[in-house]
Amino acid sequence: MLSDLQVKNFALIDQVNINFKKGLNILSGETGAGKSIIIGALDLLLGARANTDVIRTAKDAAYISAFFQPSELEIINNILDEAGVEKEQNGILIAREIKENGRNRTLINGQLATLRMVKKISRYLIDIHGQHEHQLLLDQSSHLMILDAFIGSEIKELKNDIKDNYAKYQVLKRELAEIDIDDSERVRELDILNFQIDEIEKANLQIGEYQSLKEKYQSLSHGEEIYQNTSEVLNALSGDDYSEQGLLDRMAILKSKLESLKEYNKKLAELNQNFADIYYNLEEFIFELGDYCSSFNYDEEELALTADRLDLLNSLFRKYGDGVEEILEYLAELQEKRKKLENIEEKIAQIKQEKNELKNILLKKAEKLSELRKKQAGEFEAKLKAELQDLAMEDVKFELSFQKKDLGESGIDRVEFLISPNKGEELRPLTKIASGGEISRIMLALKTITAGLDQVDTLIFDEVDSGVGGETAARMAEKLAYISKDRQIICITHLPQIATAGSHHYLIKKEKGKNRTYTHIYALDEQQRIEEIARMIGGTKMTDKTIAHAKEMLDMAAEELYS
Template identity: 45%
Template sequence: MLLELNISNFIIIDKMKITLSKGFNIITGETGSGKSIVIDALNVLLGGRASRDYIRTGCDKAFIEGLFYLEKLENIKDVLDEYGIEFEQDNMLLISREIFSSGKSISRINGRVVTLSMLNKLTKKLVDLHGQHEHQSLLLVENHIELLDSLGKENIESLIIDVKKEFDRLKKLKNRLKEIGIDEMEKERKIDLLKFQLNEIDSAELRIDEEEKIIGELNLLSNAEDLLNIINNILECINSNDYYETSLLDQISSVSKNLAKIVKYDDKFMEYNDIIETIYYQLKDIATELRLYQETIEYNPERIKLLEERLDLINNLKRKYGSNIEEILKYRDKISYELEVILNNEREIENIKKEISSVEEKLNVICEKLSNERKLIAKQIEVEITNELKELNLKDAKFEVSFEKLDHFTEKGLDRVEFLIATNPGEPLKPLNKVASGGELSRIMLAIKTILADVDNIPCLVFDEIDTGISGKTAMIVGEKIRNISQTHQIICITHLPQIAVLGDSHFYIEKKKIEGKVVAKINKLNYEERVNEISRLLGGTKLTEMTKKLADEMLMASNKKNKVS
């Protein structure tokens, strides 16, 4: 409910604070006193169109603020969570809007700046404003199906749950299909590319240490002639075949023989003789190894060409897939997995498509049952609302619930539901937002709200111009219906009819005053005596008489008794 409304520098309002109560709040005042300005300010606060024309003359901005108490959190908590707005523990919500002379405005919820769309989404769950304003939930076609379902909750709740469950399942399947599915041509192109790359790498039969070995062998083969010359020189030095030259082995053998002679006279050279012998045999081993190595060295142009081609292949793969063979093989494993995923996805796509088809078949059956049940509920409320309209002096009005089958599933099924109305004989049924008169529209809304009162979750209802074109008995019926709704909702009602005004739990009076040469609208909450005077004014005009005051007192007393009984 709306606890408090603060308005500053708005048209002819300088500063106004309205502390509202639960139940039925009445606002009255003389014509042109500013009653509708309060509703205009509330409409702006709720996200309605803001204009620089609303700013009071001589001021640079207008400010409207509303303090709400939320008895039921489930209706609004999801929206607050969605926008990341912190919620006070005492269930209070503070909404404000500033309008600047530039024409721009700033909206805040609990101190946080929000966009106009965010503000509208939230406030549509808080206040329903009926009159010449856009902030009316019943004018939004998307709300009609929810209201219809609320009325038939006992009969269709399980079907609604089943539809939502299967729809959520269908949505998940379609999202998964979207995730794994790619364009058919793109998929084929990707498969061809991956297969080509895999084949190119696999056909090379790469080995981790292969490149180093090839480079080493090429190095040997390319320098074979030099190596053979060097080996020949070493062998010639170690063991010369030249008769005129003494080889290294011969010289060491000679040294060993002479040392052996010395040892006969002095054995301290025995150790050196052993060293010389070791060197002799090691040189012989080296010569043997070099001869064997010499036999392996062969200048082979064909082998060199083969190795160079292999090295070119490796370098080509390195340019494409990695800086070394290890990286190429890692890339190979990666694309192999990627190809496997795509091929597996094709199988998964087929399975998902089959599952989607199955879920859609099931949904069709449930949606058809739900639609049939809705149509039964619709027939019932068509009669009830048409009867309500007759009581509200719209005797020729006809109300109908229109059904249109959608070509796609929604979480509410396959129905598009819209409330239609015809207010005069011979007129075609029209959408609610095509009803021209604000007062007429308010009475239509009242009739619908009367039927929907127990299931409508919007806590605060505002009626502006609801009494336009009615009087007498109709006015009393309108007032009683509003009071009945006020048992479950907070009502704010602007009226000029005493029959409605006497039914209020709280009564506010708006008047215009001239302060320092400027016209200013002021509001006061009336006590009982002041209410008697105001009801008297509504009964008989500006001049109060004892007769009108007595009648006003009797009407208030009778209303209070009814309130106590109810």
């Protein structure tokens, strides 16, 4: 249930804190006092579009927060867990800040959250019904949903089964639409695929070859320079036919001279060793350089072949991917696509068979679901009619009209509420003929017969008594009291008959300060409640008679509704 509500700098409200309780909570006050501001604040808190107009004049931001203690807290906490939002063990705190600069914030349990997340969990927290929310009844597409909610668990498993299978059916339809192409288009696609595959396969690409080819091309394209310079260095180091000694030979002599001195002291021994290392390293270098020079082969034909291979690879890179590995991956994709196109007729036949089989299964299940709905429709009609008759619509006739529609995730039924509010009138669609007062009574009747089926702990009725009075209002009060035995009800009303049925009563009052107007909310004690009921009965002029009448109404309500 909704335990605490705090509203700050919102419309005419400077700051209010309300502690709602179990049972039927009544909100009353004079017209224009700001009763619907509370509902507007809750509506914004639970995800409605924010507008800076709601911020109190001269303030930078409006703030709304509410603490809920729902029976479905475990389900809500699982949703929060999946979203990475902190959870609480004894309830859930939702807050929203609407700022003048547009940087609004929403928090769940003190952690930043999205409005989408708030909307997702709000279905388990609160259900608001007011003049605007009556549009649900005026939307014919919602009538099937209302009937299914009444039937409840008996069709839940079958509905979920149809929904899941219909999703699979839609996947098959999309897959079929993607591959079901005409023969000429398939031939064109195959021609393109074959050309691309053939071009890549003929290249016989090898991983790592591109870098190797680039190095080879660099060597071959500078072959003359490489051979001349390396030969010159080799000759200088090792000697040639025209030189008696190369550098290595001269170093050998110097090495011998140093070696003859190594015994004289430690430093000479160290210098000798260092020079010997240089000598042997140079000797090894000369061997390697000699091998390179003797094996180096500059071939113009090989250079041309290498250049052609590089051109081919670069051409393939431009067409099919950045690098050999990427092209080979693309080749695998092309081959798989070709395989599918070559076997497309077989695949189409397979999918069509699966789709038709699944559709037949769905139609059988949908027919069964339709039978169950029609079987329960009579009980729904009878119960709703009885509730409406109890709400002073004695001559009402009410029926469900079933029409067949195309298969969908909810089955094959299109349901519409038909009503005749007055004697002698034929049944017509509710969406076309019901008045505001009748819609209010139908909504309350629906909530009465489905009170035990909702997952929501808190129901809010914003002037659901619009357009009614007298005995009808008294009957409405009984219905609200009945629903509040299992649910928390918050009801904004202007009728004393309904106000007396409340187990808790709050007065919303507009008061003028020195320079501002404020809306305040007061929890009424027994005497204050009597005075408020008297005001609702007789207006601002209260007499001993209206006070006595108010007390009598409260006593009767306590005895008849809660004894």
